[in-house]
Amino acid sequence: MSCNDALLIVENGCVRYQHAESYALNHVSLTFQRGEFVCILGKTGAGKSTFIRTLNGLQALTEGNITYNGRSFQTLDREGLRRQRKKMGMIFQHHQLIPRLTVLQNVYTGLFGSRSTIRNMAGLFDESEKRLVRDVVEQVELLPHLNKRVDLLSGGQRQRVGIARALAQSPDVFLGDEPVASLDPGTANRIFQLLRRLHEERNLLTIINVHDVKLAKRYASRIVALKEGRVVFDDRPEALTGEIEDMLYES
Amino acid sequence: MTEFDVRKFSQFNNMIDFLSNWFPFNTSVLPSMLKASLVTLGMAFLGSFAGLLVALPVSLLAAKNTAGPFYGAVRIGLSFVRSIPEIVLGLMFLTIVGPGPFAATIAIIVHNASVLSKLIAELIEAADKGPQEAMKAVGARPLIGALFSIFPQIWPNVLSHYFYRFEVAIRTSLMLGLVGGGGIGQQLFVHFKTFQYQTVAVDVMLIMIIVIVVDFLGSRVRQNVM
Numbered sequence: 001m002s003c004n005d006a007l008l009i010v011e012n013g014c015v016r017y018q019h020a021e022s023y024a025l026n027h028v029s030l031t032f033q034r035g036e037f038v039c040i041l042g043k044t045g046a047g048k049s050t051f052i053r054t055l056n057g058l059q060a061l062t063e064g065n066i067t068y069n070g071r072s073f074q075t076l077d078r079e080g081l082r083r084q085r086k087k088m089g090m091i092f093q094h095h096q097l098i099p100r101l102t103v104l105q106n107v108y109t110g111l112f113g114s115r116s117t118i119r120n121m122a123g124l125f126d127e128s129e130k131r132l133v134r135d136v137v138e139q140v141e142l143l144p145h146l147n148k149r150v151d152l153l154s155g156g157q158r159q160r161v162g163i164a165r166a167l168a169q170s171p172d173v174f175l176g177d178e179p180v181a182s183l184d185p186g187t188a189n190r191i192f193q194l195l196r197r198l199h200e201e202r203n204l205l206t207i208i209n210v211h212d213v214k215l216a217k218r219y220a221s222r223i224v225a226l227k228e229g230r231v232v233f234d235d236r237p238e239a240l241t242g243e244i245e246d247m248l249y250e251s
Numbered sequence: 252m253t254e255f256d257v258r259k260f261s262q263f264n265n266m267i268d269f270l271s272n273w274f275p276f277n278t279s280v281l282p283s284m285l286k287a288s289l290v291t292l293g294m295a296f297l298g299s300f301a302g303l304l305v306a307l308p309v310s311l312l313a314a315k316n317t318a319g320p321f322y323g324a325v326r327i328g329l330s331f332v333r334s335i336p337e338i339v340l341g342l343m344f345l346t347i348v349g350p351g352p353f354a355a356t357i358a359i360i361v362h363n364a365s366v367l368s369k370l371i372a373e374l375i376e377a378a379d380k381g382p383q384e385a386m387k388a389v390g391a392r393p394l395i396g397a398l399f400s401i402f403p404q405i406w407p408n409v410l411s412h413y414f415y416r417f418e419v420a421i422r423t424s425l426m427l428g429l430v431g432g433g434g435i436g437q438q439l440f441v442h443f444k445t446f447q448y449q450t451v452a453v454d455v456m457l458i459m460i461i462v463i464v465v466d467f468l469g470s471r472v473r474q475n476v477m
């Protein structure tokens with residue numbers, strides 16, 4: 001693939017939190033293309049969350065730059081960043097759904113970025129938006145629970161609501177910050193199967209943090225490993241040897 | 252300091268004499284006193300509810316995580332208003348708009364708006380950050396993000412605070428009645444001053460009923476919204 005296919009480019013990305021002595025993210029340069037399913041590995045504190053949050057601007061880089069769809073984050077103000085972000089769906093470890101609202105209501109919030117404040121406030125949705133929301137709920141197999149409050153769902157179901165909310169954004173990019181870390185292995189596998197299927201159907205760029213190496217090897221097309229904020233591995237899953245794994249997780 | 256003196260209770264039979272004057276109840280005033288009770292209830296409800304309506308947007312400006320650049324000013328303004336006793340607010344509005352329930356209601360609105368703004372602002376600050384971050388991640392504008400990610404989680408607590416303020420507002424509107432704010436409080440004061448103890452008895456009974464009923468309704472509502 002040529003460089004023109006690059007969807008998301010990180011150049012010399014650094015993050016240094018206030019009062020921190022070292023870099024949480026240390027001169028990271030990576031290029032991501034559409035169609036890649038990337039898993040980010042690294043032990044706790046390696047900078048995975050920091051990295052994933054810089055990709056949609058939830059966390060600003062303190063040095064370096066990110067370019068998404070040919071637009072540099074550096075040149076964007078808050079509103080400009082918001083516009084970029086609305087095409088990047090994100091799922092979280094603790095799903096971060098809105099409690100007390102139903103599955104349907106939570107999925108509707110995925111549309112908020114692309115609609116006017118007035119229409120959002122009034123809860124006005126046109127037919128195509130209603131269809132879109134129903135479709136994505138169907139894709140995550142939650143139609144039977146459409147009007148259930150999300151606090152009454154199981155962990156796996158909640159994560160599927162999180163995925164549906166991100167899908168409602170009609171995203172080009174899917175970001176995940178340890179989305180299966182609180183789920184049992186079976187459920188985690190099913191969530192990854194779902195993500196992989198959606199990824200292929202929609203030809204997305206998917207970048208997900210995981211701490212389970214087996215999951216990464218099984219589903220990723222590319223694995224990036226971080227250690228102390230630096231990229232120490234970036235290759236196809238087959239290239240990740242036991243020795244590299246040991247190096248990653250040693251203390 | 253409070254002139255506490257047990258000996259003052261020695262005239263205990265005076266109290267019994269006094270209470271015996273309350274009987275029999277003067278039931279002929281019941282209809283008009285019921286009406287006065289409704290006025291009191293109305294003052295308390297309208298006052299606290301309008302206070303809530305004002306407090307909802309103001310609280311967003313008074314919470315650290317949603318406030319704009321005027322956070323400090325809003326906080327100071329709210330503290331200032333809150334520090335004025337309701338009775339002073341009442342006397343102030345009574346002189347501005349004249350005696351009656353209207354002045355009392357405005358005083359209750361102003362006081363409750365400032366109290367509820369602070370309480371709700373604290374709920375907003377303590378709300379789970381997760382959903383707020385998720386709304387940021389979907390690209391929602393800050394106002395929409397705040398409205399949808401914060402209010403659904405704090406709504407039961409907001410209602411619970413509101414009902415408590417409503418209960419307090421009933422006591423306040425009784426008190427404001429004493430200084431000319433209308434309603435059953437004012438009637439009680441007049442009947443007392445004119446020694447119509449059998450009517451006072453009716454007033455007191457009605458007041459107790461109102462307080463008990465609102466208390467009960469409040470706890471029911473609190474249970475149901477959780």
Ligand SMILES: Nc1ncnc2c1ncn2[C@@H]1O[C@H](COP(=O)(O)OP(=O)(O)OP(=O)(O)O)[C@@H](O)[C@H]1O
Nearest residue numbers: 017018020024042043044045046047048049050051
């Ligand atoms: N908001 C913050 N303020 C200061 N330091 C932070 C902040 N967030 C993270 N850090 C620090 O930055 C480093 C990287 O943290 P990060 O959360 O990105 O790691 P991680 O790989 O996601 O870890 P985990 O697997 O535990 O989630 C850590 O040393 C952490 O203590």
Ligand SMILES: [Mg+2]
Nearest residue numbers: 048049050178
């Ligand atoms: Mg993390």
